[in-house]
Amino acid sequence: MRFMFIVKSSHTGPPPPALVDAMHQLAVREITAGRMLYSGGLTPLAMGAQVRVADGQLRVIDGPFTEAKEVVGGYAVFELNDKQEALSAALEFMTLHKDLFPGWEGTCELRSFASPPG
DSSP states (O other), rough: OEEEEEEESOOSSSOOOHHHHHHHHHHHHHHHHOOOOOOOEOGGGOEEEEEEETEEEEEEESSSSTTTTEEEEEEEEEESSSSSHHEEEEHHHHHHHHHHHOOOEEEEEEEEOOOOOO
């Protein structure tokens, strides 16, 4: 099964170097094992834009977005056996944050990819 991990947080600063190093080591291990297909961090909201449809109109809104409480800071796509394996991987990843980034709060959302019919 293919899963996307979406990491959200209200924290705006960069992660500490120890966390960056630990995440890199974890990513190398998972890529080498063939479980992580790709991953990436995202730039700050101020560098982004949104294209919205509201009231039948298209609008482009440049960042930052004042209504954003939690922001997607990064993502990873994994090929795993099942949801339990995905939960184990997410728990390991989030434990790095808990241990190496005191005060950080966030969420790692797991979503499996929908398969096309047939």
